Amino acid sequence: MSVTQQQVLNALARVRSPRGIALTDANVLSAIAANDGKVFFSINVDAAEARAWESIRAEAEAAVRAIPGVTVAMVALTAERKPGSAPPPAPHRHGPGVQPVSAHRPPQSPASPMSKQSEIPGIAAVIAVASGKGGVGKSTTALNLALGLRDLGLRIGLLDADIYGPSVPRLTGIHEKPQLNDERKMIPIRRFGLAIMSIGFLVEEETAMIWRGPMVMSAITQMLRDVAWGTLDVLVVDMPPGTGDAQLTLAQNVPLKGAIIISTPQDLSLIDARRGLAMFRKVNVPVLGIVENMSYFQCPQCGTRSDIFGHGGARREAERLGVPFLGEIPLHMSIRATSDSGTPVVDSEPDGPHAAIYRAIGARVRDQLQGVIAAA
Numbered sequence: 001m002s003v004t005q006q007q008v009l010n011a012l013a014r015v016r017s018p019r020g021i022a023l024t025d026a027n028v029l030s031a032i033a034a035n036d037g038k039v040f041f042s043i044n045v046d047a048a049e050a051r052a053w054e055s056i057r058a059e060a061e062a063a064v065r066a067i068p069g070v071t072v073a074m075v076a077l078t079a080e081r082k083p084g085s086a087p088p089p090a091p092h093r094h095g096p097g098v099q100p101v102s103a104h105r106p107p108q109s110p111a112s113p114m115s116k117q118s119e120i121p122g123i124a125a126v127i128a129v130a131s132g133k134g135g136v137g138k139s140t141t142a143l144n145l146a147l148g149l150r151d152l153g154l155r156i157g158l159l160d161a162d163i164y165g166p167s168v169p170r171l172t173g174i175h176e177k178p179q180l181n182d183e184r185k186m187i188p189i190r191r192f193g194l195a196i197m198s199i200g201f202l203v204e205e206e207t208a209m210i211w212r213g214p215m216v217m218s219a220i221t222q223m224l225r226d227v228a229w230g231t232l233d234v235l236v237v238d239m240p241p242g243t244g245d246a247q248l249t250l251a252q253n254v255p256l257k258g259a260i261i262i263s264t265p266q267d268l269s270l271i272d273a274r275r276g277l278a279m280f281r282k283v284n285v286p287v288l289g290i291v292e293n294m295s296y297f298q299c300p301q302c303g304t305r306s307d308i309f310g311h312g313g314a315r316r317e318a319e320r321l322g323v324p325f326l327g328e329i330p331l332h333m334s335i336r337a338t339s340d341s342g343t344p345v346v347d348s349e350p351d352g353p354h355a356a357i358y359r360a361i362g363a364r365v366r367d368q369l370q371g372v373i374a375a376a
Contacts, residue, residue, distance in 0.1 A: 003069045005032045008039055011063040018052040023060060028053075030078075036177075037071035038202050039064050042215055044078045053077055071180060072202050076218035118254070120224060122231045123157070125257040125372045127288065127365070128250060130280070132272025134241040137293040138262045139167035140339045141329065141358075142238035145260070147346035148355075148362030150193050154233040154373070157188065157195040159223055161250065162240040163216045166200030173342020177201055178227075185228040192347045197227050217249040224253060233373045247276075251283040257372050258288035260326065260365065265292055265313035273314070277321060288368050289324035290314045291361060294331040324368070327361040330354070 009024055009032070017026040023043075030042040043060065045053045057077040064073040120126065129142035139162065146158045160168035169175070178186040178201055188195040199219055229235065239247055250256065259280040263273035277287055292314030297306045308331060318325035329335070335354055338345040346355040366373075 003034050003037055003039060003067055005034050007067055008032050008034055008041075008064055011067050012060055015056065015059050015063050017056060018049070023056070035203075037069050039067075039070055039073045040075075040215065042076040042078050042218075050077065065184060071177070072186070072222075074215065074218050074222055076215045120229065120235070120254060123229055123235050124233050124375075125369050126235045126237060126250075126254050127257055127369070128237045128239050128247070128259040128280075128285070129262060130239040130247065130259055130276050131241050131262045132269070132274070132276040134165070136241075136262050136264050136269055137329070138241065139171060139238050140335065140344075141262050141291060141293055142236055143168065143171050143339075143344050144335075144346045144355075144358040145362055145365070146194055146234075146236045147192060147344055148358040148360075149234055149236070149366060151346065151350070151355075151359050152362055152366055154366065155231060156193075157197075157229050157232045157235040159227075159235060159237045160196075160198030160200060161220050161223065161237050163199050163219055164240060166198045168196060168198040168238060169200035171339050171342060171344060172196060174198075174201065181228050183228070185226050186223075187228050188230075192344070195229055195232065197223055199223065220249050221253055224250075234369065241272075247279060248283070251280070251285055256280075256285045257369055258286045258365075260288050261290045262293050263290060263314045263317070264294045265307070265310040269309075270313050270317050273317065274321070277323065286368075287323045288365055289326035290318040291326045292328045295328035297331045300333065324364065326364050327357060329357055329361075 012029070013022045013024045015023040017023055017028070019026070023029065028043050028045055030044060032039065032041040043053060043057055054077060057075055061073050061075040064070055064075065129138060129145065131138040139160070143158060146156050150156045158168065160166045172191050174189055174191055174196065176189060178189055178197065181187055186197065188197045189201065190196070237250060239250065259276075261273050261276050261280075263269045273290065277290075280287055292312075294309055295307075295314075296311055297308050298304070299306070315325045315328075332354060334349060334352070335345050338348050345352065346358050349355055
């Protein structure tokens with residue numbers, strides 16, 4: 001059943017703003033995207049009123065989810081102070097209208113963003129696979145690492161959190177849409193013995209995700225919390241490149257047990273890898289180590305080895321920064337070809353040398369997480 005924008009507006013008209021007027025008349029709604037049962041929009045309010053609007057955002061999301069045919073609803077709350085506006089005045093206890101944030105709780109020192117962290121039930125450890133820049137093979141590494149951990153006997157999930165450029169649907173050959181369970185949580189798609197979820201399962205491959213930070217954060221939070229992950233030893237999160245909203249959202253939402261930095265050997269990539277490592281340290285996320293991807297090329301015909309991007313830069317950087325070096329992955333046709341065909345090399349060539357490399361990296365990661373997994 002196709003869901004229209006008018007159906008969404010009709011549902012939102014029954015939701016009241018803090019001032020008691022219909023949400024559709026409050027001049028706070030962004031453009032509404034409704035396609036194939038998936039609905040996305042944001043509510044844009046002044047920062048001084050944000051706390052009063054959070055429950056309205058939840059009501060709006062619930063109202064949209066109740067529309068027959070809606071499978072996914074993501075509603076973000078965007079709160080920005082208007083340019084030139086003064087700080088909110090002291091609250092009047094009995095004054096009309098929406099009270100500013102300070103009216104809803106006594107003044108106090110700012111809480112740490114990490115205070116919002118909470119575990120995901122059933123998941124022993126959440127780890128991030130990240131890179132300071134794109135194009136270093138992060139998603140291919142995340143998937144094959146997940147498969148390597150699977151081969152070590154662990155129960156593994158894979159979350160593709162790269163909102164703007166999700167690669168996991170292509171890397172896994174998954175074209176189906178996730179279903180909802182009785183609690184209206186998305187059921188991850190099972191493939192290769194992994195529980196897999198990606199924003200790419202919810203939108204068409206060529207759809208441009210023109211989302212601001214709040215929508216990105218809302219989507220990542222929903223894919224973490226509104227997915228029936230079941231019982232997992234490790235959830236591997238394929239992060240978008242860089243050090244922006246997505247990384248901070250993940251670090252603030254769940255207590256990450258570690259992060260893995262993917263880099264190629266050359267200096268340009270290592271500069272960005274340092275930024276990624278510094279970001280995770282700043283938010284108190286342990287760095288499990290650095291992987292050097294595309295470390296070297298070995299000609300399949302003559303066997304000659306070529307260090308196309310240099311060699312050993314990531315290992316030296318790991319030593320300099322005092323973090324583990326997890327391993328080298330070569331630039332090889334079979335890794336590229338199996339990734340493009342949706343048959344990752346660890347699963348399609350389990351006895352080959354490249355699968356062995358990913359499993360060895362997985363073993364080093366597992367050893368660092370052993371205490372967390374055993375305690376779960």
